[in-house]
Amino acid sequence: MASGFGYNGGVSRCFAYWQEFSKCYAQADVPKQCAPQAEDYLECLHHTKEIARAKEIKAEFIRKAQHQANEGRKAADILADGVIVGVGLIQRGEAAKSK
Numbered sequence: 417m418a419s420g421f422g423y424n425g426g427v428s429r430c431f432a433y434w435q436e437f438s439k440c441y442a443q444a445d446v447p448k449q450c451a452p453q454a455e456d457y458l459e460c461l462h463h464t465k466e467i468a469r470a471k472e473i474k475a476e477f478i479r480k481a482q483h484q485a486n487e488g489r490k491a492a493d494i495l496a497d498g499v500i501v502g503v504g505l506i507q508r509g510e511a512a513k514s515k
Contacts (some may be wrong), residue, residue: 430460 422428426460437457440450 430457433457484511 437453440453
């Protein structure tokens with residue numbers, strides 16, 4: 417852990433995870449008992465699992481878009497309909513016209 421201070425002063429974003437890990441490590445007989453806390457702390461620092469998941473989602477989106485393009489849909493239609501994260505607030509096509 418670096419200084420323990422955040423970018424704008426105060427505690428860093430991962431300080432709570434560091435405290436959990438530090439508490440576990442001080443009380444543990446074997447350091448391997450604190451592997452989950454260490455994993456949480458390192459994930460908070462580096463976001464490795466989050467980045468890997470985002471890459472998987474993006475790859476699946478691209479694979480699906482290529483599959484639809486091979487079926488004959490126009491690339492512009494795919495891009496207009498395809499958003500990686502959608503909440504369904506904007507409806508396209510016939511559903512929007514019927515309202």
